[in-house]
Amino acid sequence: MLHLSRWKTVLIWLIVFVAALGAAPNLFTDVWLPGWMPHKRVALGLDLQGGSHIVLKAERSDIVRKRLENTVASVRGRLREAGIRYTGLAGNGQTIQVRITDPNQIDRAVSVLTPLTAAATGARDPDVTLSKGNDGQLTLQITGKAIGRSLLAALTQSVDIVGRRAVEAGGIDPVIETRGPDRLSVQVPGLADPQRFKDLSSQDGRLSFHLIDGSMSPQDAMGGTVPARSRIVYSQDDPPDAFLVERTEVLSSADLSDFQVEPGNDEESSILTFRINPESARRFAELTQKNVGRSLAILLDDQVIAAPDIGEPVAGNRGEIPLNYSQEETEDLAAILRSGALPVTLTIVEERTIDPGLGAGSIRSGLVAGFVGAVFVIGLMVAFYGILGVIAGAALVVNIMMILAVLSLSGAPLTLPGVAGIVLTIGIAVDATVLIYERIREEVKGGAHLDQAIEVGYSRAFMTVVDANITTLIAAAILFYLGSDAIRGFAVTLAIGILTTAFTAFLFTRPLVVAWVRHRRFKHLPKSVHTDLFDGTNIRFMGIRRYSFTALAALSLVSMLAVTTIGMNLGIDFTGGSVIEVRSKQGPADLEDIRSRLSQLNIGDIQARRLRDASNAIIRIEAQGGGENAEQSAITLVRSELADQYDFRRVEVVGPAVSGELTRTATLGVLASLAAILVYIWFRFEWQFAVGAIIATLHDVILTLGSFVVTGIEFNLTSIAALLVIVGYSLNDTVVVYDRMRENLKHFRKMPLPILIDASINQTLSRTILTSATTLLSLLALYLFGGEVIRSFALVMLFGVAVGTFSSIYIAAPVLILFRLRPKTFDEKEDGATDEKSGKATV
Structure with a gap:
């Protein structure tokens, strides 16, 4: 008799109740909810709520240049302070060379410069290495690890600065994170003017005041020798004017604060005002008193923005700079200066900006696609299973509710591909339920009482469902590890959907089925279950295996040739x-x-x-x-x-740097997914099964790639996600068929392999057709109603699911015959296991 303990039943319904509470804030957005209920809603990704996702790359060359300049200055200062004569002090890249002119002072020079080689705090290796050559030549080498540490420190410091600039540009709650050794990932939700933020973030914002060197004209300096204490800079004009300025900074951004804007004399001018800290104001007053009649150059990122004359000493802690900027341009400059100067130049290498209106439209499209897909799937299940289909529909509703609850409580953002993942879950979620129902039906057909058939059905379907879904879970895990933020959203919802599907199929539906059987006192399945339509099938699939295998192999070859010769329409993710x-x-x-x-x-x-x-x-x-x-x-x-x-x-x-990285990452993701799945199937099945599964999967991938050539659909990161899901789905279908073959191999040891394979495929045909139909219906809803952005993804998935279902029969199965899989392999294992249990040794 059926038995489900009370505590298990209570626990199951408690989990469902908690999931309902977690999902409720998303379903009743305008309804007051009690304080004891959760109030967190699903966090929307930028592609759904609108905003900008920008990746900034820190220029390593900036760090190298600054570190080189500082080290050269330190060498010069230490040698001069020690009274050591030298010549040829120069730096290039990460190398500094200097020659000590007096041989008797070489060892002393080494001693003076040795402190420069000290390791940074917490570092095991030195920042600079020092070596001694012939003729008093000393070489200092800045290590790569020192540059890496400086780059990381600059990135960490830039996080707060970029965040302040995002707020200045009108962003709300920006999220800035370091990514890798030289990248910043910036997400700014609800950004109304992304161009202004990009303009603000692309400038270093280093403001400095320098005295103009009047000892010679800039033209003479460029034609001759620039004084050691000075350098040549240029204005922002077109064409630019040259200035010869002293290297020493009179004032810098660190000395100034409270940048504000006042209107100028006309629309094309404005005034930037600022406050000088007390100590710097005193020094500046003394300097201007000594240099009345000279000129100052005010530099922004090493470009002259103003060059006022010093007519009289500047006293007080307030200053102003007249600019030939519009008030809007000066407001942007003030915003940059208020946020602080960036320690390293940041270059935009990737941008994905979505208008909030487009994001809202994507949400509506996703909801419509999900609703239509759910109606299609539930309608098909009710048509074939009657009241059992209603229970499967209820499980599907709970499944979606649990996905929303997990996303809400975890804070994981829901992206547009994530919405596609939920719609896809609607299609594949019924697979586990169908497997259970069909097992129950087979047991009843074999003469078992309905109570016993339910127990056996749930028990035997469990490992099949685990094996079938592990492959998709592996693909989701690799997508999450290697994908972009949007693709990670897809991987998260797909993985959550797999886990919630297992819960609803084995734990949620079981007490409902048990209660239904006990209430109606059924001894056999009711007539409302119509999947017996497939019971009479005895299709000789393997009878045409040579023709089908040859045709599919030829088609795969044509696809590979098309991909390599004609090529796919690669998106900007891979071409820039x-x-x-x-x-x-x-x-x-x-x-x-x-x-x-x-x-x-x-x-x-x-x-x-x-x-x-x-x-x-x-x-x-x-x-x-x-x-x-x-x-x-x-x-x-x-x-x-x-x-x-x-x-x-x-x-x-x-940009070119990101496109190259995405290409490598995508290739690695597909290969890693195939390798991980191969290992799992090899572990769970015989090696012939693993080889057959991989050959069938490669066939699906190759034909899908060929479809990109034929249709001209753009191949981008979303296409990689589609490929990996097709890999998971195809193997899901293949594993179900393989599991039945393995079971039949143990019971029918002398049956010819082709006939056994045909029997296994026919026995699982109802499950194959129903699962494919529900998945295809969900994808069709996604294609018709999911919106423009996700339409190509849905179309590729439609093709891939159809091809994957076909290859499970006509590729994966014939390979077992080709590699001579025989029942005796299983006989030996079974006999060995029996002998081991009885204490006998086998030879």
């Missing part, structure tokens, strides 16, 4: 460049006008296409090839050209 989605302010988007206007900007090849909504268009700009800054320069030109007629809804920019 920019994609811009614009919306016409009035009427439909004029593609010819867009192409004509942008072609005059000399930014390379321009592609433009209209979306389903005629007022929307997608513009793609090729990689600029002039370094990381060139991509942002192109976006600025496009904005200035089209802003009068179009609103910018989405901007994606990928």
